[in-house]
Structure formats: structure tokens, C-alpha cells
Amino acid sequence: MTYGIASPAVRPAAHLMIVAVFAFAVVCGAAQFWRADLDPVAVPLSIYLTGSGGAYVRMTYYLMGVALLFFALSTYRATPPPLRSGLALVLFAVPGVLLPVVAATELFKGTAHENLAGLIHGLAAQSTFLMLSFGMLLLSSRWRRDARLGISRFAGRMLAWLATIVLWLQMFLPKLPHGLMQKLAIVLILLWLGWAARQLLRATQRLRGRA
Numbered sequence: 001m002t003y004g005i006a007s008p009a010v011r012p013a014a015h016l017m018i019v020a021v022f023a024f025a026v027v028c029g030a031a032q033f034w035r036a037d038l039d040p041v042a043v044p045l046s047i048y049l050t051g052s053g054g055a056y057v058r059m060t061y062y063l064m065g066v067a068l069l070f071f072a073l074s075t076y077r078a079t080p081p082p083l084r085s086g087l088a089l090v091l092f093a094v095p096g097v098l099l100p101v102v103a104a105t106e107l108f109k110g111t112a113h114e115n116l117a118g119l120i121h122g123l124a125a126q127s128t129f130l131m132l133s134f135g136m137l138l139l140s141s142r143w144r145r146d147a148r149l150g151i152s153r154f155a156g157r158m159l160a161w162l163a164t165i166v167l168w169l170q171m172f173l174p175k176l177p178h179g180l181m182q183k184l185a186i187v188l189i190l191l192w193l194g195w196a197a198r199q200l201l202r203a204t205q206r207l208r209g210r211a
Contacts, residue, residue: 013067013074014200020067021194024060028186031057043179045186046125049106061103068096071197075139078149078200083142091135095128102128129185133167136160136192148203156195163188 031048032040038047048057072092076084101124108117140156143149166185169176 009070010074010078010200011204013070014197014204017067017071017193017197020060020064021190021197024064025187025190027056027060039179040183041177041180044182045179046102046106046121049103050109054106058103058106061099065096065099068092068099071193072096074200075196078203079139079142080146083145085138085142088135088138088142091131091138095131095135098124098128129167129189132189133160133164136189136196137164139196140192143199149199152195152199156192156199159188159192159195163192 028045028048031053034053035048035051037051045057048054049061072089075092076086076089079085102121105117105121105124108114111117137157137160140153140160144153144157163185166181166188170178170181170185
């Protein structure tokens with residue numbers, strides 16, 4: 001049986017995620033150099049959402065938000081029914097809604113709503129990190145039991161655990177450089193999302209080859 005992995009929406013969603021990962025990595029990586037006024041080790045990525053080139057960084061947040069929504073639906077459809085998880089779908093879909101909020105709230109700096117926007121920004125950002133880390137762990141554990149989606153499953157589980165460990169280190173060791181640790185977690189999450197999108201493409205390619 002091919003389950004939902006034969007859905008025509010799976011491959012476009014996987015391609016969209018790869019584009020979003022590439023755009024996010026290139027733009028946010030380049031921002032570390034063009035914002036010479038900022039210390040990349042000390043400041044988190046959210047500081048780059050405003051100021052010089054901030055519009056480009058915000059666009060990658062919006063793009064990743066859309067990609068996560070389609071990714072959540074496509075991974076649910078692609079996973080065999082006995083292994084599907086509604087929780088995993090939520091853990092990826094909600095960050096897809098929250099990421100644009102994270103970006104947009106930074107635009108309220110210097111306004112009368114700055115404090116409220118800052119509170120919403122912090123809650124949305126932390127929720128996004130936590131949900132993605134748990135979603136990565138959950139989906140990796142489900143896919144390792146599927147021969148089609150479990151290729152290079154060790155890499156997927158390792159990236160998911162490393163990202164989770166980095167996030168918890170930030171919480172329990174606040175003296176670590178905040179900007180560096182956050183960006184390390186983001187890099188690991190991007191690598192995992194790229195890995196997961198590649199798994200979807202490999203599985204659907206094999207089905208197309210049999211057709």
C-alpha cells in the first residue's frame with residue numbers, strides 16, 4: 001500500500017520546505033555579516049528582523065511559516081496510518097502560524113505597543129522552538145519504523161536530539177552566549193527540516209519510478 005505518500009501535494013510541500021530552508025539559511029547567514037553593528041555571538045536572530053536588511057530577514061520568516069504549514073500536512077499524509085500522529089501535525093503547524101507573528105511583532109519597537117509586542121514575541125518564539133524540537137523527535141521516532149521514510153534515520157534522530165539538547169542548555173545554562181546558542185539551535189532545526197523534506201522526496205520518487 002502507498003498510503004498518503006502518493007498524494008500529489010507531498011512533493012510540492014517538500015520542495016517548498018527545501019526552498020524555505022535554503023532562503024532562511026542564506027539570508028539570515030548573510031545578515032550576520034552585513035550587520036556589522038551587531039555582535040553575532042551575543043545577539044539573537046530576532047534583532048536582525050529590524051534595521052538594515054530587516055525586511056529580507058522577515059520575508060524568510062514568513063516563507064518558513066507557510067512552508068511549515070504545508071510540511072505539517074504533507075508529513076501527516078505521507079506517514080502510514082498506523083504511525084500517523086495528530087500531535088506531530090500540530091507541533092509543526094502551530095510554529096507555521098507563530099513564525100510570522102515573531103517577525104511582525106518586532107515592527108512595534110519604539111511604539112506605544114512595544115511592551116505588549118515584546119511579550120507576544122517572546123512567547124511565540126519560545127513556543128516555536130519547543131514545539132519544533134518535540135515535533136522533530138516525535139516524527140523521527142515514527143519514521144524510523146517506516147522503511148520508506150526511515151532512510152538515514154540515524155541522521156534525523158541525531159539532529160532532532162542535538163537541537164533539543166541545545167535548547168535545554170540555553171534554559172539551564174543562561175550564562176552561555178545567547179545569540180550563539182540560539183543560532184546553533186536554528187542551524188540544527190534547518191538541517192533536520194531539510195533532511196525530512198529529502199525523505200519525502202526520496203519516498204515519492206521511488207513510487208514514481210515504479211509507476
